[in-house]
Amino acid sequence: MSRWKNKIGKAILAVAFLTTTMVAGTATTASAAVPQANLDLAVKSAILVEASTGKILYQNNPDVPLPPASMTKMMTEYLVMEAIKENKIKWDQKVKVSDYAFYIAKKSDSSGVYLNSGEEFTVGDLYQAMAIVSANDATVLLAETVGGSEPNFVVEMNKKAQELGMKSTHFLTSSGLPASELGPYAPADTANDNVMTARDAAILARALIRDYPDALKYSQIPRLTFRPGQKNELKKANYNWMLKGLPAEYPGADGLKTGSTEQAKYCFTGTAQRDGMRLISVVMGADTEMKRFAETKKLFDYGFSNFKLTKKQAANTPVAGFESVPVKKGVELNVPAVPSSDVTVLTKVGEEGQFNPKVTVQDLTAPVKKGQVIGKVMYQAADAVEADYLQPADFQKGGIDLVAANDVEEASWIRLFFRSIGTFFSNLFSSIIGK
Structure with a gap:
């Protein structure tokens, strides 16, 4: 019962x-x-x-x-x-x-x-x-x-x-x-x-x-x-x-x-x-x-x-102002950088807000492979504070991987030798002009 x-x-x-x-x-x-x-x-x-x-x-x-x-x-x-x-x-x-x-x-x-x-x-x-x-x-x-x-x-x-x-x-x-x-x-x-x-x-x-x-x-x-x-x-x-x-x-x-x-x-x-x-x-x-x-x-x-x-940045599309990352000892001096996936932000309905890209990149030395993680990109509201998030890491370490869009091969010693000479004279000329 x-x-x-x-x-x-x-x-x-x-x-x-x-x-x-x-x-x-x-x-x-x-x-x-x-x-x-x-x-x-x-x-x-x-x-x-x-x-x-x-x-x-x-x-x-x-x-x-x-x-x-x-x-x-x-x-x-x-x-x-x-x-x-x-x-x-x-x-x-x-x-x-x-x-x-x-x-x-x-x-x-x-x-x-x-x-x-x-x-x-x-x-x-x-x-x-x-x-x-x-x-x-x-x-x-x-x-x-x-x-x-x-x-x-x-x-x-x-x-x-x-x-x-x-x-x-x-x-x-x-x-x-x-x-x-x-x-x-x-x-x-x-x-x-x-x-x-x-x-x-x-x-x-x-x-x-x-x-x-x-x-x-x-x-x-x-x-x-x-x-x-x-x-x-x-x-x-x-x-x-x-x-x-x-x-x-x-x-x-x-x-x-x-x-x-x-x-x-x-x-x-x-x-x-x-x-x-x-x-x-x-x-x-x-x-x-x-x-x-x-x-x-x-x-x-x-x-x-x-x-x-809200999507702020499409995957495989360069972030304005952060289109490439320097590469040491490479055939190219830079490698194009793109987000590995779409970058989204949480917004209030009807309020887009001000979100600025925050990009961190790695110190790269050739060779670099296409798709290799080379940095992070995160969009965060200008007035965001740590207390707005469940954990400190959500505020500090969020974001999407930036990856290399192309391969960059390691440069030969001859290329690096002549590049260093060119850099030396370029810096010398700039210092003379500056004076």
Whole structure:
């Protein structure tokens, strides 16, 4: 009976959300010409970022450490993908259900796929259960598979967080479950439980889909069938209700991770893509399951309505004022330089702004090969500051590779000898004229 009450309750919430969405959508269309940065979000913290540039479009208490709940699993996903890339584990590798995973599976208040003692599943099966339906039992089993034990795996989680620049994050469990819920499997030191900031969650989400794009292939699956065709087959919907066909469907949404515990309330790291622009959003501490999606919708609507990516420089077209780069000891003295791909900038709709090319080039010595990286080009707003970006590197090291448009062969010693004589007399003549 309680299960049916739960389903009916969620259906009522879904109808309420959709009604609110239709009303809010009308208001957004009417006021689209006047973007409002004050979104009045009912959450403890939030951030909205454009993925390719790292530009922050909205933030509210982004650096306050809070319990992340199952958003923690984004780091577990990252490390599993990394282990597969490094051939430490394989997608089709069979894994036997451990005592710890079985203990978590038996917890009635824990999200899972009800792993049974004695069962075996592939790494791929377990990853899908983790990424699609936030299965805590599958997550801890993957952590044990990669790290040997969850404590060992958590050490790697915290190490990777530092490498990625997540400055205010601490992991204690692989699943995001509080240590107090792990019974005999709780870590020895529980003084510092899982915490993450909205900024760090955005950094992690961006790194996951940048380094392992296949993560989105799984996160966008709206429903999972676990143990297909078996007597104990299980069907569950993705907890990300913004995916296609689910109650809070949002066009372009394809990830990434929800989270909820009594301490964290309701959290969500979302991502959506439209017209070639990907947004990453984080909301933490919403009061209800639906509220986290309603507040995320506000962020996405604001981002897609008010910002766009604009092409400032076409690929293989010289940048004005930086058409070539000097080459030492070459048959030619310079090599033509062109961007390896289109250079785009993030602009506000209706405002082109002032963007000046910033070019850095390498000290080149022949031979130089066509297509060789010889520098960087970046367009940045004249008033841009580091605080506008998710991480300092986005402000300091962004840009597109400049590459050599032609080969430049190494000059013979005779050519270099006569060139040096010509240069000597040219400099001598110039100094005489100058006097």
